[in-house]
Amino acid sequence: MSKPVKDLITEEYKASFAAKHNACVVSVIGMEGVAANKFRGDLKKHRLSMQVVKNSLARRAFADTPLSPLGAALRGPCALVVSEEDSSAIDLAKILVGFKKDYPKLELGIGILDGDADLIDVERLANMKGREELLADLAMMIASPARSLAGCLAGPGGRLAGCFKAMAEKETEDASAAA
Numbered sequence: 001m002s003k004p005v006k007d008l009i010t011e012e013y014k015a016s017f018a019a020k021h022n023a024c025v026v027s028v029i030g031m032e033g034v035a036a037n038k039f040r041g042d043l044k045k046h047r048l049s050m051q052v053v054k055n056s057l058a059r060r061a062f063a064d065t066p067l068s069p070l071g072a073a074l075r076g077p078c079a080l081v082v083s084e085e086d087s088s089a090i091d092l093a094k095i096l097v098g099f100k101k102d103y104p105k106l107e108l109g110i111g112i113l114d115g116d117a118d119l120i121d122v123e124r125l126a127n128m129k130g131r132e133e134l135l136a137d138l139a140m141m142i143a144s145p146a147r148s149l150a151g152c153l154a155g156p157g158g159r160l161a162g163c164f165k166a167m168a169e170k171e172t173e174d175a176s177a178a179a
Contacts, residue, residue, distance in 0.1 A: 017080070022082070024110070024112075025074065026078065029077050031106065046095050047087075048083055050079050051079060058071050089112060093126040094126045108123055
């Protein structure tokens, strides 16, 4: 491949992945052409796209970008799957793991989460909690002390109310028995 062609491809990679912070590496080697095209169509339904990349050119294009750790880790024939709306890598990984059932020849590689230098296996990434789940856990943790305090405060008051009610019932029984 000539140097001008390599430069052209590198510039296209830069344009395609410039604003991306999350991506997952997959391999579609061994997948038949029809299955690969169907896989791309299924990705489009989830607003994802897949692009087969030449590793050396991807490394050059990803230099000084959030995807640079991923570029350094590319090995063998592979493709990058990214979200068109830059959603979380965790959501992306969960979708890919779901596709693994339909496309058994699909090989899941590694993923990058928000440009972090630590690359994570896609299957492990899919088991992590997403943003919404973490926010729900945080809300639960914030509300937990208040809920415990309310239970503690309501406990003695409830017992006192029960005692007063029992005393009032006993007095009404005594009054009705004396009459």
